[in-house]
Amino acid sequence: MKELGKISKLRINRFTANGAYLQMSDGEEVLLPKGYLKGEEKEGDELEVFIYTDSEDRPVAITDRPIALADEFAIMDVKEVTQFGAFMDWGLPKDLFVPKSEMGKPITEGNKYLVMVCVDYKTNRLIGVSKYQDFMLSDTSVFEEGQEVEALIFDQTDLGYKALIDQHYEGLIYGNEVFQPIAIGDRIKVYVKKRREDGKLDLQLTPLGRQKYEEGAEKILSVLKVKKFLPLHDKSSPEEIKKTLGMSKKHFKQSIGQLYKSKRILIKDDGIELNG
Incomplete structure (x- = not known):
């Protein structure tokens, strides 16, 4: 069933009291429960649906979309932890089960974890895997420094x-x-x-090289345009600068140096202000 865990456009074959049966690529049908129908659909219409398995591990179609499809990662909240594994909230009525054997580290309630949605080909159902290292690539040549x-x-x-x-x-x-x-x-x-x-x-978090300080300078200018004066200077503590501007003291000093050289600010003993 290649549609499992994916968003697919499937044609309506027929209607029953339980909903609409949709045609899958392998010739089998899958039920879209009545609660997901608007009432205006007709046979032959194509609907965009997500395919997963219900509480009895039967394929079912829904129009809701989870926060991650098969082979995708997402951050998920823990709903329940049992001796066999953990149930994660992935935005659907049926929680995603992470077997204990597929946990990268013990999962505890009240926390968030990185989980990949995978097809368990032994049971033909969707499971979660928190052993994220198994899916990481080591060839980082596709990235450039500063990107x-x-x-x-x-x-x-x-x-x-x-x-x-x-x-x-x-x-x-x-x-x-x-x-x-x-x-x-x-x-x-x-x-x-x-x-x-x-x-x-x-x-x-900040761009490399000159662009970093240009962005820092622009941030300081935007704050000064509102406050007119900032009581920050060489003797200000790193904590005070971080709290006010969200940047390091080194970044602050280099940024105001740029602004001073371009004559856009005045540096005083007790702070900085716009020049003019």
Whole structure:
């Protein structure tokens, strides 16, 4: 059943009291329950549906879409943990089951985990797998240093925040370089800092090189246009600068240096203000 776990356009073969039966590519039919019908459908119509299995492991079609399809990752909340595995919320009435044997680390209730939706070909049903390392690629030559990419934050460690890039690459944003709130499940713009020999990527939140300071300068200017004056200077603490502007003290000093040289701000003993 190649449609399992995917969004497919299937033709209506017939109607019954239970709903509509749709034609699959293997010649079999799958039921779209009555509750998913609008009442205006007719035989021969094509409907876009998601195919998974019900509580009795029978194929069923629904018009709802989960947060991840087969062979895709998503951050999922834990609904229940049993001795056999964990049930995850993936946006459908039937939770996604992660067998204990497919857990990368013990799953506990109240937390979020990176899970891939997979077809279990032994049982012909969909399961979740949290052993994300099994799906990572190590050839990072497709990335360039300084390249902008979208990151899905999926874990926090003593070093920083782990991020998933393009569904198959693992990256790390070092905690001492983070100056803004980040939470598991966030999708954020990051930049490739370094391609590591172990097949992982070092990432950072700000652009590399000159562009980084240009963006920092623009941020300071936008704040000054509203507040007119910022009580930040060389002796301000890194914590105070981070709280006010969301950047490191080094980034702040280099950015205001740019603004001062271009005569866009005045630097005073107690802070900075717009020039004119």
